[in-house]
Amino acid sequence: MTSDTSNDTPNDTPHAAPQFTVDGEKTVRDWPLITRDEVERLLADYAGLAPLAKIAWHSPRPFSSAVLAHTLDGRAWFVKRHHARLRSAAGLAEEHAFIAHLGSRGLPVADVLADRAGRTAITRDDWTWEVHAAAPGMDAYRGVMSWKPFFDASHAWSAGRTLARLHLAAADYDAPARTLQPLLSSFRVIGSPSLEPALEQWVQAQPGLARSLAKHDWRADIAEIIAPAHARLAPLLPALRPLWTHGDWHASNLLWTDATPGAQVRAVLDFGLSDRTCAVYDLALAIERNAIDWLAAPAACAVEYAHIAALLDGYESLAPLSDAGYEALIALLPIVHTEFALLEVEYFDDILGDEAGVAAAYDGYLLGHARWFAQDDGQRLLAWLRSRRREEDRA
Known part of the structure; x- marks a missing residue:
């Protein structure tokens, strides 16, 4: 745009x-x-x-x-x-x-x-x-696949600060959550203290999603792969204030002053996945979609630590996270993708009939991302985030 x-x-x-x-x-x-x-x-x-x-x-x-x-x-x-x-x-x-x-x-x-x-x-x-x-600015990431890393840590910093601006601007927007529909960045299930009944109600309220998931052992898979992480998040949920958020914060949904290191965000695009979630949900999505190269071969799924640090520094330059908010960010990161991944399963199965897309959404995205966070590289990232906070507290 x-x-x-x-x-x-x-x-x-x-x-x-x-x-x-x-x-x-x-x-x-x-x-x-x-x-x-x-x-x-x-x-x-x-x-x-x-x-x-x-x-x-x-x-x-x-x-x-x-x-x-x-x-x-x-x-x-x-x-x-x-x-x-x-x-x-x-x-x-x-x-x-x-x-x-x-x-x-x-x-x-x-x-x-x-x-x-x-x-x-x-x-x-x-x-x-x-x-x-058409919004002003350069579409610097026009030819780049979605959910690829930033070109430079300075871009991550500007993206983080702009995300904080968005959340501050949204603070007095009190519309209810969006009507249930495909392909939203939803927080109705993961944001509930009781995962299983919330998930069951959400799925059954969407006939296309229910049809698609009926082809998978989804209840058992969620219980094994998603529920343990949700159990760590649940005690932290009361600290998260509901907020309308962007829901798809990545470099190609932003326009820039130019494409060089040091470029700044000039405009924000594409609110198609937006919904009522919370600030750390949007921030966790930003890390998941910009700083972990999921589209590379699994063995080369690099984590851009400098970009994560810059993104968080940019965000907190305007909207510092509380200790509880930061803990929730770490707990949420491994499962922040859950509801959108399930809705992608519906999209590829019930709407497109694309079996390859279904496999990518269910096995690679829904389960694969959560499993990655439970393994060495994912645990290293979560430990790094905890240590970064401790270092900030000592400074």
């Missing part, structure tokens, strides 16, 4: 727009590319927009289709299309209200456009559409 078009993909060569996946790039996309005709028809519903000049770029990110569209007046717009099974107009409205609140508090976010009828989300046939004004 940027006016930087140095890597534009012309609309007449859609085959040049692959999709990022957990296994790298693939040329067959889960959702069809947005066409010029679709954008022209959509933009005609918005007052004051000039005619479409070109589609400059197709996003490679999964779960939806999106383009950067330029109009004849030289302005740029980010157009995103979701399948109706993933996002309804009402579901997007929850997200858009949060974005509007953050913008009103000074956080640099992209404006969401309303059409002539006042709608920020438009339903047409099987699709739900939204249009954002």
